[in-house]
Amino acid sequence: MDNTTTIDAKSSVKPPVSSVGVVGWARANLFNSWFNSILTLLTLLLLWKVIPPFVNWAFIDSLWWSTSAECKAAEGACWSIIPAKYRYILFGLYPYDSQWRPFLAIIILIGLLFYSRNRAHWKKSLAYAWLVGLILMGLLLRGGILGLASVESTLWGGLPLTLLLSVFGLTAAYPLGVLLALGRQSEMPAIKSICIIYIEMIRGVPLITLLFMSSIVFPLFLPEGVSINAILRAQVAIIMFTAAYIAEVVRGGLQGMATGQFEAAESLGLNYYQTMRLVILPQALKIVIPPTVSQLISALKDTSLVVIIALYDLLKTTQTTLSDPDWMGFSSEAYIFVALIYFACCYFMSSYSRRLEEELDTGL
Amino acid sequence: MQSAPESPSQAAPSRAIPFYNDPKKRAILFQIVTVLMLGLLAYYLLSNTLANLEKQSIATGIGFLQKEAAFEIGESAIEYSAADTYGRALVVGFLNTLIVSFIGIIITIIMGTVVGIARLSSNWLVSKLAGIYIEVLQDIPVLLQLFFWYAFFYNILPGPRQALSPIMGVFLSNRGLVFAVPAAHPVHKYMAIATLVACVAIYIIRRWARARQARTGQPFPVFRVSLALLIGFPLLTWVLGGAPTAMNVPVFSGFNFKGGRNISPEFTALLLGLILYTAAYVAEVVRAGIQSVNKGQSEAAMSMGLKPGLVLNLVILPQALRVIIPPLTSQMLNLTKNSSLAVAIGYPDFVSVAGTTINQTGQAIEGVALMMIVYLTLSLLTSAFMNWYNKKTKLVER
Numbered sequence: 001m002d003n004t005t006t007i008d009a010k011s012s013v014k015p016p017v018s019s020v021g022v023v024g025w026a027r028a029n030l031f032n033s034w035f036n037s038i039l040t041l042l043t044l045l046l047l048w049k050v051i052p053p054f055v056n057w058a059f060i061d062s063l064w065w066s067t068s069a070e071c072k073a074a075e076g077a078c079w080s081i082i083p084a085k086y087r088y089i090l091f092g093l094y095p096y097d098s099q100w101r102p103f104l105a106i107i108i109l110i111g112l113l114f115y116s117r118n119r120a121h122w123k124k125s126l127a128y129a130w131l132v133g134l135i136l137m138g139l140l141l142r143g144g145i146l147g148l149a150s151v152e153s154t155l156w157g158g159l160p161l162t163l164l165l166s167v168f169g170l171t172a173a174y175p176l177g178v179l180l181a182l183g184r185q186s187e188m189p190a191i192k193s194i195c196i197i198y199i200e201m202i203r204g205v206p207l208i209t210l211l212f213m214s215s216i217v218f219p220l221f222l223p224e225g226v227s228i229n230a231i232l233r234a235q236v237a238i239i240m241f242t243a244a245y246i247a248e249v250v251r252g253g254l255q256g257m258a259t260g261q262f263e264a265a266e267s268l269g270l271n272y273y274q275t276m277r278l279v280i281l282p283q284a285l286k287i288v289i290p291p292t293v294s295q296l297i298s299a300l301k302d303t304s305l306v307v308i309i310a311l312y313d314l315l316k317t318t319q320t321t322l323s324d325p326d327w328m329g330f331s332s333e334a335y336i337f338v339a340l341i342y343f344a345c346c347y348f349m350s351s352y353s354r355r356l357e358e359e360l361d362t363g364l
Numbered sequence: 365m366q367s368a369p370e371s372p373s374q375a376a377p378s379r380a381i382p383f384y385n386d387p388k389k390r391a392i393l394f395q396i397v398t399v400l401m402l403g404l405l406a407y408y409l410l411s412n413t414l415a416n417l418e419k420q421s422i423a424t425g426i427g428f429l430q431k432e433a434a435f436e437i438g439e440s441a442i443e444y445s446a447a448d449t450y451g452r453a454l455v456v457g458f459l460n461t462l463i464v465s466f467i468g469i470i471i472t473i474i475m476g477t478v479v480g481i482a483r484l485s486s487n488w489l490v491s492k493l494a495g496i497y498i499e500v501l502q503d504i505p506v507l508l509q510l511f512f513w514y515a516f517f518y519n520i521l522p523g524p525r526q527a528l529s530p531i532m533g534v535f536l537s538n539r540g541l542v543f544a545v546p547a548a549h550p551v552h553k554y555m556a557i558a559t560l561v562a563c564v565a566i567y568i569i570r571r572w573a574r575a576r577q578a579r580t581g582q583p584f585p586v587f588r589v590s591l592a593l594l595i596g597f598p599l600l601t602w603v604l605g606g607a608p609t610a611m612n613v614p615v616f617s618g619f620n621f622k623g624g625r626n627i628s629p630e631f632t633a634l635l636l637g638l639i640l641y642t643a644a645y646v647a648e649v650v651r652a653g654i655q656s657v658n659k660g661q662s663e664a665a666m667s668m669g670l671k672p673g674l675v676l677n678l679v680i681l682p683q684a685l686r687v688i689i690p691p692l693t694s695q696m697l698n699l700t701k702n703s704s705l706a707v708a709i710g711y712p713d714f715v716s717v718a719g720t721t722i723n724q725t726g727q728a729i730e731g732v733a734l735m736m737i738v739y740l741t742l743s744l745l746t747s748a749f750m751n752w753y754n755k756k757t758k759l760v761e762r
Binding site for chain 2: 030032036039040044187189190191194200201203204205208209212213216219222223297304305307308315319322329331332338339342346350
């Protein structure tokens with residue numbers, strides 16, 4: 001009894017004002033040593049120098065719904081370029097009246113992505129949903145059936161092209177990457193060296209050389225009269241590039257498998273194909289889900305490189321908009337807009353990847 | 365299918381196993397088929413290519429390297445004019461790639477380390493700002509960042525007449541960055557030699573100090589002596605050379621700055637974009653490396669009576685660096701590979717010069733092959749270094 005009363009008395013004494021509330025928090029986190037105090041003050045000074053002018057430029061002096069002439073006279077940011085040009089930036093040269101089709105395709109893609117976020121939905125039916133969704137998106141873009149006017153792939157552009165190149169790129173690169181990783185682990189010297197040469201060669205060169213290869217060297221490889229359109233060629237280059245990186249990611253997972261797993265599978269009498277399909281790959285691929293999502297993020301960012309071979313992806317349509325004499329010089333506004341789109345996509349994926357990492361962490 | 369042999373005696377080699385059930389023979393067959401198929405594909409592509417080249421009458425081989433290039437290059441480290449050969453133009457491009465990568469790598473490491481440490485700071489504001497920096501810059505494509513900085517130089521900065529001057533002698537305008545440099549003087553050459561001599565001396569002192577400590581147990585203040593040598597030698601040379609203080613300050617005259625050192629907007633934008641992008645990744649690498657060292661390590665070292673400087677030098681850094689160096693090297697390699705994006709903003713790096721060469725000669729295969737070989741060599745050299753380093757610092761476990 002005595003003990004409890006003393007504890008009660010002690011706990012009822014309030015801590016000093018300087019260690020609780022805002023003041024206490026600031027003392028613990030901002031001014032806990034003379035060095036940190038100076039650092040905080042310097043940082044605050046820097047922020048004071050940077051943020052008010054930026055807010056002025058971006059929000060207070062800015063124009064949102066004006067013409068380009070009004071913009072050129074104004075001091076602040078000219079966000080009007082976005083309402084005026086967003087259709088072109090997002091959809092490129094796609095016929096204006098049919099732009100609801102790529103829009104719908106993007107909605108389907110986003111819907112599928114959101115649905116796949118929940119791991120409880122990871123069943124076989126989800127794979128079929130993706131298959132149907134991807135085909136539907138392709139049909140929507142291409143048209144030519146159900147009374148939809150057919151649209152040449154040379155007219156595809158903007159955000160749909162960016163998403164198409166990255167999502168299809170990763171989907172097709174994934175099985176190829178798994179095969180390459182298995183080949184690299186193989187005991188057959190010829191297969192192993194072919195896979196190693198491929199992976200190391202692709203990882204050693206920048207993506208842009210592969211894109212050059214696809215745009216100017218590849219047509220020379222084909223027999224006379226055969227030609228493949230530019231988007232598909234770029235897509236193949238991106239797939240080949242991504243596959244090499246996926247292969248390394250998967251190899252990490254394969255090397256993380258205990259030898260006992262192989263031995264147990266073998267002692268059950270499973271052959272190589274069964275061992276891999278039933279025992280090794282399901283475990284190995286699960287380990288590497290988070291780095292695979294990071295690969296998807298890189299793939300999305302890397303697709304912007306197709307600008308250099310003159311495909312009209314999101315970045316190229318922005319650049320073209322900026323070469324319009326009416327809107328020349330408002331590059332910061334347009335680039336910030338596009339950067340926000342990229343940031344939103346990548347941030348969504350990277351925070352998802354972090355969450356998955358926590359969920360899948362089995363503590364092994 | 366997989367029925368067990370009825371009895372051990374019947375599994376004797378008396379019955380020959382068909383070759384398709386013998387894993388060894390099957391493997392050989394499988395490999396032969398794969399190699400053959402690849403060979404056939406290569407042959408098919410090659411024959412198509414040769415036919416196409418002949419039809420379009422494009423020359424093959426690397427003879428074009430000897431021909432006159434007939435195009436100018438904006439900036440070059442060695443002397444170059446349009447009358448020089450393609451070979452020399454490509455060397456200029458290669459040197460430009462090396463220059464931008466080298467400067468970029470040095471600044472990126474410094475900046476990435478600072479941001480990485482800031483991320484771990486106990487100061488809430490600094491840590492959060494570093495976190496925002498890392499998250500935002502990692503999630504925006506580097507090419508977009510390059511375009512942004514390039515447009516920043518061309519559209520937002522004023523012309524040379526109203527150039528911004530953040531620090532005395534440094535001018536920022538849409539013609540790039542101009543800053544004052546010491547006026548040319550013969551003593552500079554001797555100062556460079558003095559620095560080299562100091563480096564050699566430091567190396568010798570280090571070895572001697574280590575041997576002495578192993579022999580007698582007496583430590584030697586290597587760091588302080590090295591620093592004194594590194595600063596003292598060139599300084600002494602400079603004083604002996606008459607201590608020239610004349611500066612070559614840029615002055616605005618006519619349409620542009622005269623004098624000083626001028627760095628083109630292309631180069632500055634490329635460097636800025638690459639550094640800011642890669643530093644975000646390096647910061648994460650550094651943070652992970654520092655966090656990987658168990659807190660008990662520094663506590664143990666301190667309880668043995670080591671001073672804070674020695675704790676860092678002898679206990680923390682050797683362990684953190686083992687974690688940091690491999691991903692750091694791959695980030696440096698990424699920076700070098702990303703420098704090829706220079707072609708999009710008009711800085712004459714190797715890919716850009718090779719691209720112009722391809723356009724003029726039509727020899728696409730040779731040009732693209734050259735690009736690949738150059739980058740492949742760089743990355744193979746890096747991974748060779750990595751393997752050597754990993755072997756050297758590998759934990760020797762009992």
